[in-house]
Amino acid sequence: MASSEAIHEQALDWAVRTGDPAFTDWAGFTAWLEADPAHAQAYDAISASVAEGAELLRVAGPANDISASHEPVSQAPVSSRRRWLGGVLAASVALVVGVGLWQRERADLYEIATAPGEIRTLTMRDGTSIALSGQTTIELDHNDPRRARLKHGEALFTVRYDADAPFRVAVGEDRLVDIGTVFDVRLDRQGMSVAVSEGAVQFNPDAQNVRIDPGQRLSHDIATDRYVLSAVAVGQVGEWRQGRLTFEQASLERVASDLTRVTGIPFSAGAPGGKPASISGSVLIAPIRKDPQAIGDLLGLEVIRTADGWSLAPL
Amino acid sequence: MSVTDPSSSSGLESALLTYREQLLRFLRARGAGDAAEDILQEVWIRITTSNLGPVASPLAYLHTVANAVMVDRYRSVRQAEKRERDWADVHTGEGEVSSEPSAERQLTATQEAAKVLAMLDSLGPRVAAIFRRHRVDGLPQKAVAAELGVSLSTVEGDLRTAYRALAEWKARADGEER
Numbered sequence: 001m002a003s004s005e006a007i008h009e010q011a012l013d014w015a016v017r018t019g020d021p022a023f024t025d026w027a028g029f030t031a032w033l034e035a036d037p038a039h040a041q042a043y044d045a046i047s048a049s050v051a052e053g054a055e056l057l058r059v060a061g062p063a064n065d066i067s068a069s070h071e072p073v074s075q076a077p078v079s080s081r082r083r084w085l086g087g088v089l090a091a092s093v094a095l096v097v098g099v100g101l102w103q104r105e106r107a108d109l110y111e112i113a114t115a116p117g118e119i120r121t122l123t124m125r126d127g128t129s130i131a132l133s134g135q136t137t138i139e140l141d142h143n144d145p146r147r148a149r150l151k152h153g154e155a156l157f158t159v160r161y162d163a164d165a166p167f168r169v170a171v172g173e174d175r176l177v178d179i180g181t182v183f184d185v186r187l188d189r190q191g192m193s194v195a196v197s198e199g200a201v202q203f204n205p206d207a208q209n210v211r212i213d214p215g216q217r218l219s220h221d222i223a224t225d226r227y228v229l230s231a232v233a234v235g236q237v238g239e240w241r242q243g244r245l246t247f248e249q250a251s252l253e254r255v256a257s258d259l260t261r262v263t264g265i266p267f268s269a270g271a272p273g274g275k276p277a278s279i280s281g282s283v284l285i286a287p288i289r290k291d292p293q294a295i296g297d298l299l300g301l302e303v304i305r306t307a308d309g310w311s312l313a314p315l
Numbered sequence: 316m317s318v319t320d321p322s323s324s325s326g327l328e329s330a331l332l333t334y335r336e337q338l339l340r341f342l343r344a345r346g347a348g349d350a351a352e353d354i355l356q357e358v359w360i361r362i363t364t365s366n367l368g369p370v371a372s373p374l375a376y377l378h379t380v381a382n383a384v385m386v387d388r389y390r391s392v393r394q395a396e397k398r399e400r401d402w403a404d405v406h407t408g409e410g411e412v413s414s415e416p417s418a419e420r421q422l423t424a425t426q427e428a429a430k431v432l433a434m435l436d437s438l439g440p441r442v443a444a445i446f447r448r449h450r451v452d453g454l455p456q457k458a459v460a461a462e463l464g465v466s467l468s469t470v471e472g473d474l475r476t477a478y479r480a481l482a483e484w485k486a487r488a489d490g491e492e493r
């Protein structure tokens with residue numbers, strides 16, 4: 001039997017390895033546990049301590065919502081990595097002690113990504129909230145909480161208005177400036193869309209400079225490279241958060257992409273080259289998550305099982 | 316629909332049936348004893364009530380959930396023991412009442428959080444950042460390595476350092492209470 005120190009060392013290794021979602025050697029882990037009941041005890045003690053430590057940090061506040069830094073502004077510049085690391089730690093400390101030093105300087109970017117089917121809401125320091133749909137990546141700036149870049153997916157912004165510091169969102173090549181707003185932004189392979197339910201958004205102030213009002217959707221279709229302003233029911237803006245999706249004369253690709261994002265189940269648009277479909281309808285997400293085939297009856301589509309998911313085709 | 320669909324709960328259900336014995340064996344090795352069957356039921360409930368995306372490997376996923384259930388059980392048993400100790404202390408007149416007002420508990424948690432942060436800080440900024448990105452923000456170890464521009468083994472080594480310190484912190488905290 002190994003000494004308790006040796007067991008502790010082995011248990012540390014297993015705790016690190018099993019904590020990663022990529023870990024697969026559960027048979028090896030089982031064999032180690034079976035070798036000595038003390039192994040499970042040592043592993044539990046470490047895992048519980050780590051879980052408790054992580055929970056305390058989580059309660060203290062996510063580092064991505066705050067960007068205070070302990071570094072005095074006058075300090076000599078440090079490398080960007082040091083700054084990033086310092087920022088993360090300083091941010092946590094600042095929240096715990098309740099001290100926030102504002103600092104406007106170079107961008108200090110970080111990314112938040114959601115898995116398919118995962119919905120996550122970020123609350124920013126200024127009270128702005130950003131709900132991320134599944135399969136979505138957003139880039140934020142520790143040094144400027146009024147800036148975001150949607151890299152992929154869909155997000156609903158509920159922005160705390162500040163005339164002196166308008167909230168700016170970059171979406172692909174497009175720029176949005178909010179004018180006190182709730183708005184939904186989507187970016188995927190089909191293109192970009194911005195829908196406003198409250199307030200207004202100024203679209204590409206340096207180019208088109210279009211104002212998007214509540215009940216309007218501005219979209220850019222990659223296939224046609226055209227910007228189109230259309231009407232949207234205010235209640236439908238960001239309704240994926242309430243577990244619903246509404247399509248109006250949507251393409252199969254649009255339906256497949258939106259469904260995949262919110263359900264986490266891979267849908268694809270089948271039969272390329274077929275006549276373009278125009279799909280309208282409103283569906284609840286939960287039943288589709290349980291039974292992907294249910295979408296067929298709801299939207300009048302054929303749903304075919306494929307090797308890696310479900311393919312949609314017009315009936 | 317097909318029962319082999321790995322991205323739905325029905326796919327996981329069939330995996331759970333297929334790998335039932337293997338999972339029970341894992342739970343027993345984890346210290347579940349006679350409760351292994353009940354705990355497997357708990358694993359299933361947890362899976363059906365969670366917001367689940369596609370699962371690459373159902374077997375690994377089922378183990379991950381089973382492992383998490385076991386860690387949670389361990390923690391709740393320890394907390395119950397602690398409450399019982401506190402209760403006994405009150406009755407022998409040696410300690411504080413355990414049901415503190417929640418504001419006070421919150422303060423205690425804040426102070427503990429500050430302690431954990433200071434401790435992680437003392438291990439170096441990289442260790443603290445890696446721990447936070449992996450355990451608090453939930454990034455896979457490979458993604459943390461890529462983000463910080465270090466190797467996967469550096470991430471593993473730093474996590475090990477952080478875990479060791481947290482285990483010592485917890486052992487100390489429990490010792491102080493007694």
